[in-house]
């Protein structure tokens with residue numbers, strides 16, 4: 001986030017104030033229940049299918065957790081957050097120049113996984129899939145398809161995708177170990193982990209390192225959950241994801257702009273949002289046109305960006 005933040009600090013500070021007035025009007029203890037804005041009744045935003053309805057529900061949940069992040073970042077002293085190892089997923093180490101690593105979270109997802117694999121093959125792009133353990137168990141045939149095309153493309157995203165800040169360390173450990181058990185059936189050497197919502201903890205950091213994991217965050221937050229919800233992001237979502245004002249209605253422009261600001265990096269996307277998947281081909285073409293190449297998270301020159 002470095003470049004984006006540095007170049008827009010005054011605007012960012014103003015947006016923090018405006019955005020937080022709304023967030024803070026809810027009691028601090030009720031952040032998890034921050035009311036969701038009503039969906040506009042336009043055809044474009046009405047769920048067209050069960051998959052899209054599922055995506056909307058998930059985006060609303062993601063929004064709740066991400067807005068808590070935004071509020072905490074503004075209210076809690078940075079040294080306190082650091083002491084608690086919270087929110088370490090935004091990578092501050094620069095990526096290798098002009099190199100993009102694609103990551104897809106929250107799968108496998110019937111329909112989406114196959115579509116993503118097809119687009120990746122067309123662009124000869126490697127990718128890493130941070131999968132939810134219970135979905136790995138449910139969709140073994142999709143896992144097999146991913147592994148056939150990306151033998152090193154599987155990684156853990158916990159067992160059931162809870163917010164690790166809402167559950168005690170012992171339950172966090174169950175989430176890590178149960179997911180590992182499931183993934184090890186198919187990839188014995190799988191040792192990459194990404195926290196759900198990026199919400200890290202000191203206890204699980206220590207556990208993951210003891211178990212031999214590298215922890216993976218992101219440089220470029222596509223904010224796909226917010227763009228997919230309404231096709232545009234509001235001021236608070238923009239603040240949370242680093243979306244510049246001029247890109248708040250344009251998903252592709254936002255990702256391109258963030259990629260340029262970081263000069264490459266690990267890109268965070270989600271399999272579960274149909275429109276994200278639908279725009280993948282266009283996104284990869286734009287990135288190629290802009291001179292970026294696609295690498296793997298396992299490449300030697302990306303190891304500095306992992307924890």
Ligand SMILES: [Zn+2]
Pocket residue numbers: 105106157161195196197
């Ligand atoms: Zn996730």
